[in-house]
Structure formats: C-alpha cells, structure tokens
Amino acid sequence: MRREVATVGIALLAALAIGSALILVAGRSPGHVWFAMLARTLGDPYLFGQILYKATGLALTGLAVALALDAGLFNIGAEGQLTAGVLACAVVGQALPAGTPAILAIPACTLAAALAGAAIGVTIGALRVTRGAHEVITSIMLNAIVVGVALWIGNAVLFRGGATRGGAIVAGAELPPLGLAGSAANASIVIAALCVGGMWWLRARTTWGAAWRAVGRDPAAARSVGIGVGRVQILAMLGSGALAGLAATNFVLGHKHAFEEGLGRGTGLLGISAALLGRLHPLGVALAAILLGFLSVGGLAVNDLVPKELTEMLQGVVLLSVAVAVPWVRRRWAQ
Amino acid sequence: MISILLSATFGAQILRIAIPYVLAALGGAITERSGVVDLALEAKLLFGAFAAAAVGHATSSPMAGLAAGIAAGALVAGVQIGLALWLAADQVIVGVALNLLALAGTRFLLQLLFDEGSNSPYTPGFGDAVLGNPIAWLALVAAIAVPLALRHTRWGLRLRAAGDRPEALAAVGVSATRTRLFAALVGGALAGAGGAQLSLSVNGFSADMSGGRGYIALAMVILAGWRPAWAAIACVGVALGESLRIYFQVADVAIPRELAPLVPYVLTLVVLVVLGGKRRPPPASLGK
Amino acid sequence: PPPTTKPGSGLRVGLVFDIGGKNDKSFNEAAYRGLERARTELGVDVTYIEPSEGADRESALRTLAARGLDLVIGVGFIFGPDLEHLAAKFPAVKFAGIDYSPSEGVGTIANLAGLRFREHEGSFVVGAIAGMLTRTRTVGFVGGMKIPLIRKFEAGYEAGVLHTCPTCRVVSAYAGTEPKAFADPSLGEELAAAQYGQGADLIFHAAGNTGDGVFAAARERGLRAIGVDSDQYDNAPCCVVTSMVKAVDVAVVDIIKDVAAKRFRPGIHELGLAERGVGFIADERNRDLLPLEVVEQARVIAAQIVAGAIQVPDR
Amino acid sequence: MSGTPMLEATLSKSYGGQLVLRGATIAAMRGTVHALVGENGAGKSTLVKIVAGVIRADRGDLVIDDRRIDVARWDRVAARRAGIGIVQQHGAMAGTLTVVENAVLGVEPRRAGLLSLAATADALVALGREIGMPIDPHARADRLGLGAAQRAEIVAALHHGAKLLVLDEPTAVLAPIEVDGLLATLRALARERGTTVIIVTHKLDEVRAVADDVTVLREGRTVTTFRPPLEPRAIARAMVGADLPDVPLPTPVAADAPVALALAGVTVGAALVGIDLTVRAGELVGVAGVDGNGQHELAHAIAGLVAVDAGTIALRGASITTATPRARLQRGLAHVPEDRHHGGLVLDASVADNLALGRADVTGRFVIDRPAVAAHATARIEELDIRPPDGAALASALSGGNQQKVVIGRELSRPGLAVVVAAQPTRGVDLGAVAKIHEQLRAAAASGAGVLVISADLDELLALCHRVVVLLRGELVGERVATAAARGEIGALMTGAKP
Numbered sequence A: 001m002r003r004e005v006a007t008v009g010i011a012l013l014a015a016l017a018i019g020s021a022l023i024l025v026a027g028r029s030p031g032h033v034w035f036a037m038l039a040r041t042l043g044d045p046y047l048f049g050q051i052l053y054k055a056t057g058l059a060l061t062g063l064a065v066a067l068a069l070d071a072g073l074f075n076i077g078a079e080g081q082l083t084a085g086v087l088a089c090a091v092v093g094q095a096l097p098a099g100t101p102a103i104l105a106i107p108a109c110t111l112a113a114a115l116a117g118a119a120i121g122v123t124i125g126a127l128r129v130t131r132g133a134h135e136v137i138t139s140i141m142l143n144a145i146v147v148g149v150a151l152w153i154g155n156a157v158l159f160r161g162g163a164t165r166g167g168a169i170v171a172g173a174e175l176p177p178l179g180l181a182g183s184a185a186n187a188s189i190v191i192a193a194l195c196v197g198g199m200w201w202l203r204a205r206t207t208w209g210a211a212w213r214a215v216g217r218d219p220a221a222a223r224s225v226g227i228g229v230g231r232v233q234i235l236a237m238l239g240s241g242a243l244a245g246l247a248a249t250n251f252v253l254g255h256k257h258a259f260e261e262g263l264g265r266g267t268g269l270l271g272i273s274a275a276l277l278g279r280l281h282p283l284g285v286a287l288a289a290i291l292l293g294f295l296s297v298g299g300l301a302v303n304d305l306v307p308k309e310l311t312e313m314l315q316g317v318v319l320l321s322v323a324v325a326v327p328w329v330r331r332r333w334a335q
Numbered sequence B: 001m002i003s004i005l006l007s008a009t010f011g012a013q014i015l016r017i018a019i020p021y022v023l024a025a026l027g028g029a030i031t032e033r034s035g036v037v038d039l040a041l042e043a044k045l046l047f048g049a050f051a052a053a054a055v056g057h058a059t060s061s062p063m064a065g066l067a068a069g070i071a072a073g074a075l076v077a078g079v080q081i082g083l084a085l086w087l088a089a090d091q092v093i094v095g096v097a098l099n100l101l102a103l104a105g106t107r108f109l110l111q112l113l114f115d116e117g118s119n120s121p122y123t124p125g126f127g128d129a130v131l132g133n134p135i136a137w138l139a140l141v142a143a144i145a146v147p148l149a150l151r152h153t154r155w156g157l158r159l160r161a162a163g164d165r166p167e168a169l170a171a172v173g174v175s176a177t178r179t180r181l182f183a184a185l186v187g188g189a190l191a192g193a194g195g196a197q198l199s200l201s202v203n204g205f206s207a208d209m210s211g212g213r214g215y216i217a218l219a220m221v222i223l224a225g226w227r228p229a230w231a232a233i234a235c236v237g238v239a240l241g242e243s244l245r246i247y248f249q250v251a252d253v254a255i256p257r258e259l260a261p262l263v264p265y266v267l268t269l270v271v272l273v274v275l276g277g278k279r280r281p282p283p284a285s286l287g288k
Numbered sequence C: 001p002p003p004t005t006k007p008g009s010g011l012r013v014g015l016v017f018d019i020g021g022k023n024d025k026s027f028n029e030a031a032y033r034g035l036e037r038a039r040t041e042l043g044v045d046v047t048y049i050e051p052s053e054g055a056d057r058e059s060a061l062r063t064l065a066a067r068g069l070d071l072v073i074g075v076g077f078i079f080g081p082d083l084e085h086l087a088a089k090f091p092a093v094k095f096a097g098i099d100y101s102p103s104e105g106v107g108t109i110a111n112l113a114g115l116r117f118r119e120h121e122g123s124f125v126v127g128a129i130a131g132m133l134t135r136t137r138t139v140g141f142v143g144g145m146k147i148p149l150i151r152k153f154e155a156g157y158e159a160g161v162l163h164t165c166p167t168c169r170v171v172s173a174y175a176g177t178e179p180k181a182f183a184d185p186s187l188g189e190e191l192a193a194a195q196y197g198q199g200a201d202l203i204f205h206a207a208g209n210t211g212d213g214v215f216a217a218a219r220e221r222g223l224r225a226i227g228v229d230s231d232q233y234d235n236a237p238c239c240v241v242t243s244m245v246k247a248v249d250v251a252v253v254d255i256i257k258d259v260a261a262k263r264f265r266p267g268i269h270e271l272g273l274a275e276r277g278v279g280f281i282a283d284e285r286n287r288d289l290l291p292l293e294v295v296e297q298a299r300v301i302a303a304q305i306v307a308g309a310i311q312v313p314d315r
Numbered sequence D: 001m002s003g004t005p006m007l008e009a010t011l012s013k014s015y016g017g018q019l020v021l022r023g024a025t026i027a028a029m030r031g032t033v034h035a036l037v038g039e040n041g042a043g044k045s046t047l048v049k050i051v052a053g054v055i056r057a058d059r060g061d062l063v064i065d066d067r068r069i070d071v072a073r074w075d076r077v078a079a080r081r082a083g084i085g086i087v088q089q090h091g092a093m094a095g096t097l098t099v100v101e102n103a104v105l106g107v108e109p110r111r112a113g114l115l116s117l118a119a120t121a122d123a124l125v126a127l128g129r130e131i132g133m134p135i136d137p138h139a140r141a142d143r144l145g146l147g148a149a150q151r152a153e154i155v156a157a158l159h160h161g162a163k164l165l166v167l168d169e170p171t172a173v174l175a176p177i178e179v180d181g182l183l184a185t186l187r188a189l190a191r192e193r194g195t196t197v198i199i200v201t202h203k204l205d206e207v208r209a210v211a212d213d214v215t216v217l218r219e220g221r222t223v224t225t226f227r228p229p230l231e232p233r234a235i236a237r238a239m240v241g242a243d244l245p246d247v248p249l250p251t252p253v254a255a256d257a258p259v260a261l262a263l264a265g266v267t268v269g270a271a272l273v274g275i276d277l278t279v280r281a282g283e284l285v286g287v288a289g290v291d292g293n294g295q296h297e298l299a300h301a302i303a304g305l306v307a308v309d310a311g312t313i314a315l316r317g318a319s320i321t322t323a324t325p326r327a328r329l330q331r332g333l334a335h336v337p338e339d340r341h342h343g344g345l346v347l348d349a350s351v352a353d354n355l356a357l358g359r360a361d362v363t364g365r366f367v368i369d370r371p372a373v374a375a376h377a378t379a380r381i382e383e384l385d386i387r388p389p390d391g392a393a394l395a396s397a398l399s400g401g402n403q404q405k406v407v408i409g410r411e412l413s414r415p416g417l418a419v420v421v422a423a424q425p426t427r428g429v430d431l432g433a434v435a436k437i438h439e440q441l442r443a444a445a446a447s448g449a450g451v452l453v454i455s456a457d458l459d460e461l462l463a464l465c466h467r468v469v470v471l472l473r474g475e476l477v478g479e480r481v482a483t484a485a486a487r488g489e490i491g492a493l494m495t496g497a498k499p
C-alpha cells in the first residue's frame, strides 16, 4: 500500500515538473497557471460540476481497465465497449414507449449499456483464452470496428436531417442533473459510486476478487490451487466490458439524452490512465478519475492562458510517469 | 469502369496512398523484430508529419522537411526505447501514452509555432507524380532493402537475435539494448518518413492526420507474421482497398462508406481468430 | 486605457469553432475574421475556444455560457442540438449558430438565432463559371461530410454547371459521414486526383480542411479548383479560379451588432445572394484565371437568381 | 599433450549472501574428458558458467591454457576468444535464426558490408562430417530436435576453435542412442583433436563410458577428483556424502491399508510412459530420479494440470482421471508444486492470502471471512514456524525456506486430506525448514493420507519414506524399501546403471 502511494506520488511530481516545463515553453508562469486552474475550477460550482461529469465516465472506464488488468489482461478496448454501450443505451431509450416510468426506463437503458459493453469485452476475452489472440490487438481492431459500425447504424437509421445525432430517449430514462450551476454532472455519478464501492468490496472481500487477482499475478499458481484461469479471464473481460458500457449512462441518460457520433470518445483511452494512476484500487481509480477530470476541465478553464492542448498532453505525461515510476519504485523498494 | 481500374492514374493513386502505410509497417516490423512492442507507430507518423510540415515551411524545402520528419520519427523511437528499456516502463503503456502525447503534442506545437489549432501553413511538397517523389522511392527501396538487410547484414542478424533471444547476443558480447535502440531508431526514421509523406503530399500538417494509419500498419505487421516484405504487400492491399473506395465514390457506386474502411481491421481479426495458434509467432522476446 | 465610446464596449462574446480551427483558411477563418472585426471595430470583449474532440465542443459552449457571456456563437451545423439544449438551460445568454438548422420538432427558441446561408445560390453561380471555363466538359465536386448542408452546395453547383454547359458532366464525391470528413486533406487529395484522373479539369470543394488536399492535387496538375467559404486564392494562386464565399464574418459581426444594439431576433436568418450573404470572388488577383466576360456573365446569372428568374435547387 | 592442465580453477561465488561455490577446485588435463558430478545445487552449473565467462566469480584463481586470468574481468567474449565453448543445458541458440547465423553471431564474416555465410556454412558441414555430427547449417534452430540443436552448438563451438569445450548436462535431453553417439564423439574429440572436454552429468554410466577424470562437487566444495581407473561405487558415495545421519524409520503401514492413490498405465506424451503406482493410506512413497525424467509430468498429471494420454488415476478408489484440478482438490488431494515461484505462491500477495488461496473451506464460498483467514494464517505460521510471523507480510519478502513453508502450510492443512503429492518439497531450503516440512509430511501420513514425495534428493527420500520408486526417462524402473542399505542400489537405478 505504501509502495503504491509512493509510486503515484512520484509519478504526479514528475508530471507536475514536466507540465511546468511545458507551461514555461508556452511562455507563462507555471505557478500562475496552476493556481488559476485550481482557483477557477474549484471556486466555480459549474466547473466543479463539469469535473464530476468527466470523472463519472472516467471512473467507470478506469474501473473497467483496472478489473481486466487485475486479471492480467490489458483492455485498451474500453473505448469500443463504451461506444457500444452508448449506442445500445440510446437505442433502447429511444425505442421505449413514451411515458415509460423512470423505474423501468432507467434500469432498461442501464442494462442495455452494460450488456453491449460486456458483449464486446467478452469477445476480446474469449478470443484471448480460446484462440490466443492478444487482447491489445483485438481491442484496437474492435475499437475501430465498433466506432465504424455505430456510425453506420447512426447514418442508416438514427440520424435525421443532417445531424450526427439520433432521436431523444424517453423522458423517463433521463437521469436528473446534480444541479451544479447548469453543469453536466448528473445522477449517473451514483452508478459510478456504486460500481466503485461494489468493485472495492468484490476485490477485497470476496473469493471472486481473490481469484481474479491471483490469475493476474500468477496464472500458474492460480491453476495449481484449482482456479479455472481461462474462465476467470473471460468473466473478468465480461465485467470489464460491462463497466465500460455503463459509462454510457453518464453520457446518454445523464447528459445528451440521445446517441451522438463521438459521444464519450476518449473516455475509454483515458480510462487506462485512471486505472494505472489509481494503481488498480477502486478508490484510487475514483480519485484518479477526479484528477484527470480536473486536468481536462481545468484545461478549458485556463484556455486563455495556455493552449488547451497542454493539459491534454499532461494526461499522456501522467500515464508515462506512472509507467516509469512503477518499475523504478519497485527497484528502490527492493533495496 | 474496368479501364479506370487498369489505368496508370489508379495505379499511381494506390502507390501514393500506400507510402505512409508501407513506411510505418516496415518501421514497425524492424522495431518489433528487435523485440520492442511498437504501438507508438501512430506517434511516429504524427510527429514525423508535423516536423516535415514545420521545417518544410520554414525552409521552403520539401527535402529538409523530409529530413525533419525522419529525425522526428527517430526521436520518438529514442524516447520510446529510453522509457521502455532503460527505465523499464511497460512497453504497451509507453506506446499508448506516446500516441496520446503525439495527438495533443502536435496540436500544442501548432499553437506554439503558428498560433493555429489544427493546421500548419503552406509547405512545399514533392508533388503527386510517384516517380518524382523521393519518399516513394524511399518506401520502394526500403520495402526491398529491409527484408534483405534483416537477412543479409550484420545489423539485421543481431537485430533478429535481440528480438528472439537477447541472452544469445549478450553471450557474444553484443549489447541487446543497444541493438534494439538502433533498430528502433531506424524503424522510427522510416515511420517518420511515412509521416512526412502525409503532410508534404497535402502541403501542410493538420491535427490527427495520421488517422489510425499507425494502428493499421501494426496490424499488417502482425498479419504478415512480422515479415517486412509481406507487411509491405499487405499495406499495398490496404491502399488498394482505399483507392477502390475512392473510385467507387467518384464513379457513384453505392457502398456503405462507414464500413469500407473497417475491412483491414476485420481482416486482421479474422486472421487472428482463424489461424489462432497456427500463426507465425511473434519474436520470442517481444516486449520482454 | 482611455474611455471608449465604441458601440459594443462592455459586451462579452464567446465563440466556439468547428473542427478545423480558427485558421482553416475557410469557414472557421471567416468566423474568426468577423470576431476580430467586432473586437476592433465594436470594442466587444471576445473569447473563443477551438475544441479538439466532439465531447469538448459541447463543454466549450457550456463553459462560455456558464461564464454568463452576453452572446455565445457556435460555428457550424454540428452545434445545433447542443445550442438548443443550452439555450434552454441558460435563458439569460443569447446564442447564435452559424449554419444552424432546428432539430426535428424544435420550434423557435427565444434566445437562439440561426445564421444560415443560401449556399446553393452562390454555388449555382460558381457552377455556371465552371461550366463556362471547362475545356473537358467534365467538372468535379468534393464534399466533406455527407449531410443536407453540403448537399445544398452540390445541388446548386451542378445546376449552375448545366445552366451554362448542358452537355457537361459533374462528378461528385464526399469524404465521409462523420465530422472528421472535414479534416482529412490526404483523402481530399486522393478524391480530387481521382476526379482529375477521370477528365475533370476543375473541381469545386465544400470540404473544410479536406479541401486543402483538393488544392494540392490541382497545384500538382496545373488544373483548376474553386474555393469555398473564404477567398481561398492564397491556398493555390496557380489554380484557384474563384471562391464561393459565405459572408460568415459579416453574419458574425451583424449578430454581435444586433445584441449590442439590443435588437436580437431569434429564429432563422437566411442570407442569400440578395443579402450579399453568399457570392463569388472576382478581383485583380484572380483576373488571369477568370476572364472578364465570364465574370460579366456570372453577374448576369446572379442578378437573375436575385430577381427570381432562375430557380436554384437546394437538394 | 595430456598430462598438462588446460584448466586449473579455484572459485568462490555467492548469490545474495548464500555461498554457492566455496573454493571449489577443478583441474582438467589437455586432451581429456573431465566429468563434473554432484547433487542438485552442488554448484556444477555455477562453476562451469564461470569458467566459460557466462557469469562472474566473486574471487578465485583461474588458469587457462597456462595463462592466469583475472576473474573480475573474465567474460563470455574473452572466454570465447580464449577458445572456450559452452553448450548449456537448455541451449542458447536464437530460435528463428539458422544454425549458421547463430554460429557467426558476434563475429560475423562480411563481404562488401553483407553477411557472407557460405564459407562458414561449408566449414560447419565439413567439420560436422569429420567429427561424426552431421548438421544442416541452414535449418532454423527452433525447427531442430533437441539432439540436433545440441550437435549444432557443439560443432559451432569447435568451429570457433574451442580448445576447451564445456557441456552442462548435455545428455539430459537426449534419447539413449543419441547419448551413445555424443559420448563417442566427445571421446574422439579428446583423443584425436586434443580438445579438452568438461561434461556435467548426473549419470554414472555415462561417466564410466566417457570420462578420464571425475571431479565430485558437494555444497560448493570439491570432495575429490578421481583419476582412472574409475570406481563407480566410490564416485556415488562421494557424491551423496559418506555417512547419513540416523533417521527414525517411519511407522510401518498395514498391508491391508486402503489404497489412497492408484495410477494405472498413466502416459503423458513421451515424458511419462505407462506408470503403475499405488500409495496406501498412511504410506509415504518416494519418487527418486534425476531431474527431467518425468517428475514434472507425474505431479502435474495427478494434480490435473496436464491431461493424460492414456491410463487412469484413482483417488480412494474413485477415478479422477478427467476431473478438474479443483474437483481433485475438493476430493482430498493436496499438491505441493515443484517451483514455489511459478505455481506455488502469488509472490505479490500477503502470506495470509497465500495460505488461503483457493481454500474455500477457509475463506468461505463467496464473501471472504477475514477473521477466519487471519486465524488460519496464525495457526499455520505457528505450526511451521514461518518467519517473520506476520500474515500481512508479502510472500516475496520471505526467504525461500519460509516461502516453501507457506506452500506446505496451505496444502497440508486441507480438510479431509486423502493424498499428498509433494514435488521437490525441500529444494533450496535450509536444514531447519527441511525438518519442519518433513515433520508435516509425516504427520499427514499419520493422519491417514497417502503421501507421494518426488525429490531429486535421494537422502531425503530414504529418510522420509517407506518405499522408493525410481523414475528414469518417464518409466518406473525399480522399487525398493527405503533403507540406508538400499541407497546404492537406488542410486544405481537412478543413473541407469545395473545394480
């Protein structure tokens, strides 16, 4: 645990240093920009809400990546799983009869999102286990395919009048906003929080969690104590896909209330950063999601001081810093 | 219709489209054969494209632009190796992160250098005539030379040994890390040249102009069983597909235009699934 | 600073660009020019965001609206649903959308104005020019994203070509169906190369950054092209015969003036040839490419359209 | 030429504080075949790797070809230049390279910048023919059989002018007929070309067939060097150590005790052929044999980690031949895997979690019963004297012996234990821990389980078991009651010699 904290701390310090250097390159004072970013976002209920909105999606895709990685698989397919979830969620929400009560509509859309993501996830897992096809490659392929197919379906049946947006979901399926000064933060944060809690409990307190973590750390040991490694990996990818799909609730039910081309794009990829930065611990993932959400909203908030691209770069820098800090801390710790 | 497909312009178009794919795939094949996972191809293409456009613009010389693209690709590879081999960071994560960085980083540089969000100013290019384009020649020469070099030069031999069994190299007093570094630099340079083609051919850089080509190139490398010649051929196949799509559109043949670009992805997936374990295996020490 | 008496001083205006960014030498650039003019001439306080991803577009609009600006402008049809949504959310803020068209079932919103252009009219005129200039009796059209808006360009253009050259052939192609189709110059070049390869000697594009590729192909072959939205002569002085300009800058300045003068009118504002909202470029720079008699003829045709003597299709 | 030393070495080496070589000496004469023998872990591989420059000694003297070597600067490149070739046990060729490409690696002959391999390939073929080891220089290394690959390595080493050829357990991977051929070649090399050969082996019949001199290593020291005429029994005694401490004989098992584990005709590929074996309740049966003779497959077949191609396995009379590993564990099987680092422990997890891994009876079926896991850990830590006595410590932080105790603790505390399969349960483990582990195994038997102990350490088996069976090249080649008196016979069976 202390090692994890040290790893994250060092990674963040490194990212902060690199970020400061970039700010200097952009001709600004790092202190000023960092301070402005904090002051503007935290001081403004609207921007704070936007951070929560971003964090909600990121927490779910982060959990998705973390779950798979815990079981030894690198799911960079969260992006495609999320897109599948967005499409399914919106299509179901649109197809429900008008006047469907929330008590039915919300679970139906939520379930559709999770199932669609799970279907993509389980495909990746099954291909890995049964055909030995590396999950990174199949994920990249499926990401492109899902996005393309979603666009095709959108153009063929959903989009109207030249907009890249489908029809609205029934009113009953809409998740209420949190009311933070008109920000997009919405009640799907409850779903994310439940998933964080649920994952934490499953991971730390149940034999499932013990099994998938054993598989991720040492498949041979897991096999020798009777754990079905292939089965666990397929199930982990199923759960991972479902979590990534669930992130669609934030975008569709909580915010846009329709399918849109590109809705939620980037959240799956950034989920990798959230998972790694959170060191795979659900609580850590949630905190990392908030930090990354802060960076992305803060980037818009200080757009007049430094280009927004700078904060986008920082997200990559954070990922690299963690990747470097992990082996570095491990070596130091051993001494 | 048929006459169009057989025409020289169509052939030239295929080659033009193929250039960045072929160069990226050859670069990727070299890097991966030396044992380094090359998910960062997309970053090499993007930075290569950016550097070529920026330097081409500043010097009004496409040749200088090409040189800059090559240097930028190699630089990305150097960073990749530094992080992945010297600092022991996970190679897959390094690749993903570099791609993220490239996407935002090139836009950041656009802002910084040209005060623009998504386009660079005019850059002279080499023109569309394939024969007059040194990058096309580079791709052609590389497609022939890389497989031969892997087979018939000391560099290629050591590179293959590094990807296969680095200890065997160490046992004869050759540093596997240095071997991989040189391989990745050459691979990065080729991918960077591919990026230069992207921006020089349209007289300027625009954000995200690699558009997933790096990933397709990597998929072709895997599809080809890490054989550079086959990877290059597979890339020409991708280019043929794209050309057909363009011609079908111009000739008003109805095809689902969202699905056509997915063909290489689906094909790769099908090959992975159908061949499963029977496929040519990756270099034994890839990623280790 | 000395106290200013400019009409817009104190007014705060925000603008969000479409994909392509403020210097796309086309559509966004025209909007940016308008914004700059408003800043210098009217003294308004302007701010803008160039979003990179789809998700950012909406966030950017929201961020500006939440700051309580007086007017928030979205440049591009793609902002439509977001503008409707946000206009309802932020009733105190005025919104304007370039190329905005209401979503199905959405009526007029009190604080949202749509600034639209009769692009088919301008396209008809440049189509007529193309019909007069082509030697191969084949001309091309390259569209960005396949949507009704761009279809307007194509329809007007094609009708214009046939108006002056009934035996001419128009070959058309689109770059794609997602917003990225406006930002893929490599694909634009190949589409243009294919059309030139089929015998076209002149291509009109309505494809944003993708059009840069069309110019590259034209420059390459010494063939001709027609620019769009802004005067794109500088993109390829060899080859850009004229440009079908959309007075996005004028529209931006006008709406800012309206808000400054407190005479903002919600609903759709359509600008055609008559309102000088669309037009074509004929000046000393492109004189070598565009003979005077052709210009004369084009002016006649434009006048006929304004007079209603020529009906221009928009689909 | 013979009679003058090609190699004289006195070497010391430690790994992480553990002394592996304690001034071990060896002197190999020119033009002779010198065998290096000793138990597992005696330090043979370490010694020859130092000589060949693969790893570095901490200190020592090294004289090669009358030249005194600075051991601190001795590496593979220098050794290669000095004419030392090494063929390691697991091979060292890059699989996707051809034989000739592997051979030239590091010293590539080039013409006009390109590799020029034809001359080398021809030379390899000619050399191979000359010494009776035909090779195909253009074959990819990973497409060669183990024997062919080894031949290629030997020829390549000689091609580079090896005057001293080191082979680490070269015969372990070869079929008997290949072994004969190899040994004949080695002898011929020494006699006719004057090459000095050092061969590491566990098999006394090979020693007798090929070696001029024999150095015996034990616990990092040279026990003695035998010169001709060689006396196999004396060598065996020197290898194992002269006197063994008295160990209490295990309590006898009633002849009618129920059968706990029964294997009939169990076959796994070519690694395990037609194994018939029964273990009665309360009985401790040892499986003796040199590493790599099928021990791995035997343990894995019983545990269900590898599918059997033929034969049946029954646990308390019920067939488990096709049961999943989990089902076998639930029916009372316990399996101590041979390698605690790969398959035994999750090094990244705590001791308590490792002790409860896969133990639904401790953790509960779904929600983990934390107090129960902690209590279980405390009990096992106490029972086995696991140090540090801290369930929260990471398994990776424990010493090897204590790690092994964790594995033993988890497996032997299973309820309703019927059969225990313990593979190399005390490998790399210190004496105190060995005693604890043996005590646990005996206790398991006393409580009614049938215990199968697979070990390369014959003394361990003799001290622990009622019976010892001998595994050689995948077959059971003999069975003896475990008495000190049977040690010679069993040792002979293990090495393939006639008792």
Ligand SMILES: Nc1ncnc2c1ncn2[C@@H]1O[C@H](COP(=O)(O)OP(=O)(O)OP(=O)(O)O)[C@@H](O)[C@H]1O
Pocket: D015, D016, D020, D038, D039, D040, D041, D042, D043, D044, D045, D046, D047, D428
């Ligand atoms: N890389 C290493 N790190 C730590 N300990 C090691 C390492 N290599 C060997 N050892 C230890 O050194 C001792 C001697 O090993 P060595 O390989 O020389 O034995 P050996 O006589 O060759 O045994 P075998 O008959 O099993 O091959 C063993 O106890 C082993 O645990």
Ligand SMILES: Nc1ncnc2c1ncn2[C@@H]1O[C@H](COP(=O)(O)OP(=O)(O)OP(=O)(O)O)[C@@H](O)[C@H]1O
Pocket: D040, D041, D045, D046, D088, D089, D090, D168, D169, D338, D339, D340, D341, D342, D427, D428
């Ligand atoms: N994790 C481990 N668990 C149990 N024993 C180990 C472990 N690691 C090493 N050993 C023991 O250390 C000994 C020497 O290890 P080493 O790495 O030298 O392999 P080796 O088989 O002796 O190699 P070679 O014979 O090819 O020289 C082996 O006999 C093995 O029994």
Ligand SMILES: [Mg+2]
Pocket: D044, D045, D046, D168
């Ligand atoms: Mg050994």
Ligand SMILES: [Mg+2]
Pocket: D045, D089
């Ligand atoms: Mg060994």
